Amino acid sequence: MLVAVLCALLALLGTASWAAVTALDYRDTLERAGEDARQAASLFDSHAHGVLEASIALLDQLAGRMDGRGLKSWAERTLPEAMAVERNGNVSLLGVDGTVQYGPPVAFAEPETSDGLSLLVRPLPPEEERRILPAFGHMAGQPAILLARRIHSTAGVFDGAVLVAVPVAALAPVLKAFDDGAARSIGLYRPDGVHLAGHGAMSLGPLPRLEPSAIRVDANRMVDGRASILATKRMDALPILSAVTIPRTTVLAPWYVRMERGLVVVIAGVAALAGLSLLGAASLRREALAREALTDANARLEQANVQLEQRVDERTAALSALNVKLSRALEEKERANQAKGRFLSAANHDLRQPFQALRLFHHILMERLAGTRDHAIAEKMGEALDAGEKLLHALLEVATLDAGVVRPQLADVPLSVVFEDLLAEFRGMALEKGLVLRVMPTRMVIRSDRMLLSRMLGDLVRNAIRFTDRGRVTIGCRHHGQRQGRWLRIEVWDTGAGIPAEQLDNIFEDFVQLGNPERDRRQGLGLGLAKVRRKAALLGHAVEVRSLQGHGSVFAISVPVVGSERPPSPVPVQETAPVATGDRLILVVEDDPVQRDAVRLLLESWDYRVIVAAEGESALSLFRETRGSAASQEAPLSGIPPSSIAHSFMPNPDLIVSDFRLPGRLTGVQTVAAVCDRLGRPVPGLILTGDTAPERIREAVATGCRLLHKPVSPEELRDSIASILSEWPGCRPADGGEQALASESAA
Known part of the structure; x- marks a missing residue:
């Protein structure tokens, strides 16, 4: 009975200890998940605010000038303001009846605000009368976050609204960086819970009222019928909340596994204690029946065997637990390395785009500031660009070697x-x-x-x-x-x-x-x-x-x-004929308008003729237009109206300069192949890309096109173009086409 009581007490103590540890682990698991959600919401809020910052500043500038003067004051905008609106391209004016007075068409996604009036005319407290009102909708057919601000006349009467649209696609790089494949969702919401952008539920219901920059974590929020952890943070300048939701089932799944394993260990321990108690009772009964036949040595030997078995079991259990922990650590490390690789790849690609535009515009600026006192400032800017490009080029060389693209020429x-x-x-x-x-x-x-x-x-x-x-x-x-x-x-x-x-x-x-x-x-x-x-x-x-x-x-x-070494035999030097530029036509395919304008201006400054397109389909539609079809006019010849091109001659490019990643179904390499097929003749291609992923490098090199990685210097771009044009004699339009082009350009 004494052995049974002791075993029962030990089992009870072990079970209580396991229950306490499990409860503490449950609380710590939820706290860690809440802290992770809080950090993710804060980090996503800062990135999303950076994307919306330029549009907020433009909206405040426009509404601040027009409020109190009415919509008619739109015509009085200054030249810098007009240039800012033209550069943004996503600004519209709505009248009091919801009609578009200026800019692209606007459609609100919510049924009750489809005409735009419910959002703009609804009563608001005086302190929110001139605040920015966010909504989700479409501008010019593209999904966007609509930022609206009311405009009043000189009499203080509601006279309309100014809307600035931020394309949802602008948040794609940020959302992609936060997409770790887990069950969590992240997005932007209004205070009433209406979804604006990102992944997750279309409505979260009324969200807690937060002060600017405040953050809150709700550990038991119902989202789409599931209990979830919800972290929300409000932006500084907008009534927009960055929300991160994680289902509690996902958070507690590892805890349930640990609880089940612990329960198995407790049950096994209780069973072992019960077995020990039964073994002790049987031993006592055998000792009572045959006390004289047993010796003290046998008793000590039996006890030693029991202790040895216990030690072996304990060591085996410890080694098993250690192996489990090691496996988990290795899996977590592998996931962390994969996430870091995805983040660096995306960051590396996105950094190359602005570096490329800066390098091209800096080259043009240096030429225009030659001989002025501002030339030294431009030189300092060039030194800063050189430092950044040096790091990017080093990373590119490492990525190229890791990709297996380099083939040694022994x-x-x-x-x-x-x-x-x-x-x-x-x-x-x-x-x-x-x-x-x-x-x-x-x-x-x-x-x-x-x-x-x-x-x-x-x-x-x-x-x-x-x-x-x-x-x-x-x-x-x-x-x-x-x-x-x-x-x-x-x-x-x-x-x-x-x-x-x-x-x-x-x-x-x-x-x-x-x-x-x-x-x-x-x-x-x-x-x-x-x-x-x-x-x-x-x-x-x-x-x-x-x-x-x-x-x-x-x-x-x-x-x-x-x-x-043997004495080298003399090699005759062949003179290379200079490559003509003014009679060469270059097709530039680039979806980024800043990059496209920079490349066009740079090539025109070198006396090339330039034709531009925003993506592969636009480039192909250009050649359909030249055959007389009723295609859209997305890619006109620089300086020549598209209607004139369609009736004059078929553009016959000598070179295609294209980005690798393009919107639509065609990449840059596929666009070069499609244009060659449309023209019925080979055209050399020069691919500019900021993507250093190994599989992307192998895919581009396998096409036979020349490959340059962004950021590329103007000198390197000019040398590459000259080298390609010197190797490809190219095709020229007929004499009539040349004369037509000359007359059209003069006009």
Whole structure:
């Protein structure tokens, strides 16, 4: 009875402990989910506010000037204001009867506000009379968030409203960045719970009244009939709430798994205790029946066996629990790495678009500011652009190597030529630091890719000069000790501070920099040795490093030897005829209007004729128009009315410059192929893209089109166009077409 009572007490204590731990885990799980929802709502609110900020400023500017003066004051807008409206392109004026007085047509998505009057005429408190009113609808047929503000006449009577539309597509990059594949939903809502943009329920019901920038978490909110965790945050300047909802079933699913496993452990423990109690009772009964036959040694042995089994069971359970925790940690780490990769890919692509436009407009600005006092400011802006582009180009090179797109061109390479190129490139850099750059002469010929090998050695020499304060940097080669005659070691020696032994493996990782915790970009990006490692693996060369702190380091690349250098035979130099520009027609396909205008202005400044289109279908419709069909006029020839083109001649482009990602069913590569098929002749293509995903790079390279990654400098763009046009003689329109074009352009 005593053993049974003790086992019962232990079982009760264990069950109570498990229940307490489970209850605490339940509370912590909900608190963590609420905090995650709060952070997601706050972060999404800041990104969404950045997207809406320009439209809010434009609406405040327009309504602030017109309110109190009536809709008739629209005609009195200033030139900067008119340019801002034209650049935005999504501004409409509504009269008191809901009709559009100016701008594209507007349709409200809510049934009770389909005419626009219910939203604009409904009574409001005096403090909200001149606030911005948000709604969801369509402007010019595109889904958009409609931001409206009432306009009053001089007598204070409601006279209409100004609407600025923010396309829902503008929030797509932000929503994509927050889409982690989980069951949570995120979006923008009005205070009455009406859905404006994003994913999730179309209505959340009346939301709590919040002050600007305030945030609130409701841990038990019914959303679409399901209990959910709801986090809402109100924007500073708008009655719009950023809402994040997570079903409680999704949040508590891991907790239920842990609870079930804990319950199994408790039941197993209780069963074990019951078994022990029964075993003890049986042992006592056997001892009573045969006390004289049992010895103290047998009793101690039995007890030791029981303890040993318990220990084995405990160790087995501990190892099983540890394995489960390790598996979960690995899965969480993998998910985090995948989410980080998606975020970096999207951010990298989106950063290239503004860099490209800035680079092209900066080039045009430099030409127009030549000789003025503002030219120095433009030069500083160019230096800032160079710093940003340097990081993007480094990331692009790493992505290209990881994608497997680079194919080494193996050939017999004289090392003397490579060493001469390195000496010419880095002599000035070494002299600026007061270092001696020394190259040991050699006549060996190796088997490698000259360009990739030169870049590898260039990264090693650049690092050696950067981290050497005094002394010299030496470039030389010697036969491999274990592979005499077949392999050669190309070595770069320096007299710098050296590298700690425990860091010799880490320096080849991405973004690793020793002695630069503040990430000063003047000391590099931490990608040089990472690129050396990738290129060496691509070429099948081995990279080694030895270092002694306080004395310097030596980096070595092992390459195969094919022989000794022979005197090169003279090669006749052929003159390349200059490429004419003024008689060349270029088709530009770009959906971003800022990018499209920048490329058009830049090409026209180089005396090219330019024809533009917003996407692939527009480019094809241009050629349908030239055959006399009644297609839309989305892509006119620059400077020539579309109606005149349709009756004059068929545009015969010499080159197609296109973005890779285009709206509609055609990509940039597919647009080039479709135009060639429409014209019945090949037309060279130049693809500009900011996407560095490995699969995207392989897809573009496989088409045969020339590929440039944004941001691309104007000089690189001009050289690429000139190179392509020099290789493709192109087609010219008939004489009559040339004369018609000349007369149309003059008109």
